[in-house]
Amino acid sequence: MIFGTHFDGSDRYVATGDLKLAVNAALMLQRPLLIKGEPGTGKTMLAEEVAAALNMPLMQWHIKSTTKAQQGLYEYDAVSRLRDSQLGDERVKDINNYILRGVLWQAFTADMQVVLLIDEIDKADIEFPNDLLRELDRMEFYVYETREMVKAKFRPLVIITSNNEKELPDAFLRRCFFHYIKFPDAATMRQIVAVHFPTVAEDLVHEALESFYGIRQIAGLKKRPSTSELLDWMKLLLAENIPSSALRDESAKSGAPIFNGALLKNEQDLHLVERAVLSRAKR
Secondary structure (H helix, E strand, O other), X not given: OOOOOOOOOEOOEOOOHHHHHHHHHHHHHOOOEEEEEOOOOOHHHHHHHHHHHOOOOEEXXXXXXXXXXXXXXXXXXXXHHHHHHHOOOHHHHOHHHHEEEOHHHHHXXXXXXXXXXXXXXXXXXXXXXXXXXHHHHHOEEEEOOOOEEEEOOOOOEEEEEEOOOXXXXXXXXXXXXXXXXOOOOHHHHHHHHHHHOOOOOHHHHHHHHHHHHHHHOOOOOOOOOOHHHHHHHHHHHHHOOOOHHHHHHHHHXXXXXXXXXXXXXXXXXXXXXXXXXXXXXXX
């Protein structure tokens, strides 16, 4: 760890006090920071902003359902080596030509401390986190093909995100500092909107947030709109010069806000919102 390194937020990311504390605690403890929260609450963006604020390179490993832990370390391309040997290629004499370095290897051998993002770890198989326990704990791993031990020059700040799609193993959780990003309240959301759209009119923000939080409160939604979807919606409203009165008029007429496709992602939720809003209007 680089002593004295401290995260105080950034101009582009509204970080709450407890989130700043979590980042700095992970830095001090030299443990991975596990971030959970609803999709679209800025978990991935946090890693980007921490790296920028601390002037560290960012390395990203975006996890898929088929991702294996070994891929983060390295992969041995035996097929290419066999093909090259059949073609008489001189490269086959050096096995290092067929070792593909993964993101963890690159982070461990970087010439300075980096921020390593392991994004959406809960997408992978349940054994995936357990398979990384030793590497993330000891910051080293063994390459059997070349008989070398790869050790981290500088311990990276590891930020791991999860959408809570599946439970993570207890042994893995014990090694992390945990923080849950609560969904922003209206006051915090105003700050977020102001960061992205500093010249937006206050009356438009007021009407947009009234509509946005009104939708989120409707029971039975399959997918409630998130922060990122609100920002997409605001971008459309501003691009088309939609006045605040149009938001009220459109909701009163159809039950759903204009450009509702930015907020609602399936027809069941759209019908539910239309019925709920029209029902409120009749009271």
